Amino acid sequence: MEEDTLPIRNLLHSNGDIEWQPLALTLVEYPKGDWIGKFFAFISLSPFGIGAGFVALILFRRDLHTIAFFFGTLVNEVLNIILKHTICESRPLARGHLYNEYGMPSSHAQFVWFFGIYVLYFVLIRLHHINNNSIISALWRVIIVGGCMVLAVLVSIGRVYLHYHTTSQVVIGAIVGFVFATIWFALVHRVFTPLFPQLVSLKFCEMLMIRDTTLIPNVLWFEYTTSRQEARARGRKMAALKPSQ
Template sequence: MAAVGECSSSVPLKSVSFSHVEYPAGDFTGHLLAIASLGPVFILVGFVTLIVFKRELHTISFLGGLLVNEGVNWLLKNIIQEPRPCAELHPSVYSKYAMPSSHSQFMWFFSVYSFLFLYFRMHQTNNARFLDLLWRHVLSLCLLTVAFLVSYSRIYLLYHTWSQVLYGGVAGSIMAVVWFVFTQEILTPLFPRIAAWPLSEFFLIRDTSLIPNILWFEYTVTRAEARNRQRKLGTKLQ
């Protein structure tokens, strides 16, 4: 818990224009961290967009894990019922309980699950080179950095204590490992059957779990189809 003096602010609090995340007015660092704390919102919007355009079962499962993780966070908060350190500074916060931090739990779930996906689910190809591994290391480092920044922003902006953020990170990491194993061992073998359902075929839902590098696969297939159509069009014009 924060000390009594720590909750006082000499400057008025200002919220980010498109959210209710508040930071001390004129505090540039606080402004940047307030934007960083919106990471879960950006990620959810990205997931919805990706699902609408890709309609891939593993992406849907990933989003399902994030939602289950949020449900577990809500349950833990209502069981522990530890209040926020400076609730009077942020009266607009809808939840009065703060243990564990939902932002921290969300971001560490996303980061740890993505880390496991990069190194255990995304299979290496026979022509893997140094750069193929380098981008995975760089991306993993970026994921961990973003998770840390979002977690730290909740402490800096006095929404959570260190312990609330720490336990949120631990809970999110454990949930990520559990959901990854559940997806790998239980859901993935069922994906081909689910993709064959009439409803899945109607909504163009697909299973790409057996394709080692989906980006390279889509690139090569699209390029080959474009060249094939170009040749057919050239033949018709002759």
């Protein structure tokens, strides 16, 4: 029994010599007792929530445009990594003991501004023809775009407030995100979207049930009415098959 516990003891003693490195991707700190800092700390986690939302939408909707949007966020992150290791500008000194990666440009700012500007283009260009005379529809578009812009501003402010980035690092990240969102939306809208009908007809896309909803004006309303009609039709069929009492 004593011999069996020796490897565990040796492992516990050897752990004292290991240098532990925090995962900076998810680690967020704020000054103790600072409620504003705590608020910004929670807000800075929003890119992870957006990423989880993308995964959920792709799994349950399987729409090509959503996939293209998500792929754009991945390319945007790769671009940020390339820029960081090309510019090689350090983070503020307050974060020097926790972070080894560079800070220029801010990945959080670049992500949220890419996301917000892409949503802005999508609403203004792709959704402009949907219920233009509906006040409720117009109000929802304002809420969606306004919410994305407010989120982008709050995340950007929070990264400076919590000393994760300098102001210039956040501003450059926002500019890069804005520019790349413009380029990526133009590519998706002008180049990729015309190819979607051919892509969804491929056997691979049919197996994964990937679809193109570009030509459907209001996808939510279409799915709602279609599912309601199908449920009513199946209900009538089941009622007709029941034996009469």
